[in-house]
Amino acid sequence: MTVQRFSPESDLSLDDAMEDLVSAEDFLEFFDVPFDQTVVHINRLHIMQRYHDYLSQAPDLEELADEPRAAVYRQLLVRAYSDFVNSDAQTEKVLKVFKRNDPQSTFVPLDQLLG
Incomplete structure (x- = not known):
C-alpha cells in the first residue's frame, strides 16, 4: 500500500486520511518525516508508544x-x-517491561523446580 502524504488540499479530513495508517512507516510517510528504516525496524513499537x-x-x-x-x-x-535515533528502548523506557524498578529478583529454590 502506498501512503499519501497529508495535504490540506485533499478532499479528505485529517481523521479520514489517517484511518488507513497501520504501521510506524505509514505514519512517518504520511506526515513526511524522513526516517532511517533500521531505526524504525528496531524501535517501531517504542516510537509509536512514545x-x-x-x-x-x-x-x-x-x-x-x-x-x-x-x-x-x-x-x-x-x-x-x-528519541530513538540516538538512544535505545532500554534507555528510553517507554514500554511497561522497561519501567520496572526491580529487575527480576524472584528467587525459586532448586527443590521447587525439581519437585
Missing part, C-alpha cells in the same frame, strides 16, 4: 482545524522518532 504518549499529553488537539492539528501531529511524531 508518539501516543506525546499525543495524550497535548491539550485540546480536537479543537484545532486539520492543518494546524496535522502540524502538531507531525511535530510530535518527529519528536518520538528522534
Whole structure:
C-alpha cells in the first residue's frame, strides 16, 4: 500500500486520511518525516508508544482545524522518532517491561523446580 502524504488540499479530513495508517512507516510517510528504516525496524513499537504518549499529553488537539492539528501531529511524531535515533528502548523506557524498578529478583529454590 502506498501512503499519501497529508495535504490540506485533499478532499479528505485529517481523521479520514489517517484511518488507513497501520504501521510506524505509514505514519512517518504520511506526515513526511524522513526516517532511517533500521531505526524504525528496531524501535517501531517504542516510537509509536512514545508518539501516543506525546499525543495524550497535548491539550485540546480536537479543537484545532486539520492543518494546524496535522502540524502538531507531525511535530510530535518527529519528536518520538528522534528519541530513538540516538538512544535505545532500554534507555528510553517507554514500554511497561522497561519501567520496572526491580529487575527480576524472584528467587525459586532448586527443590521447587525439581519437585
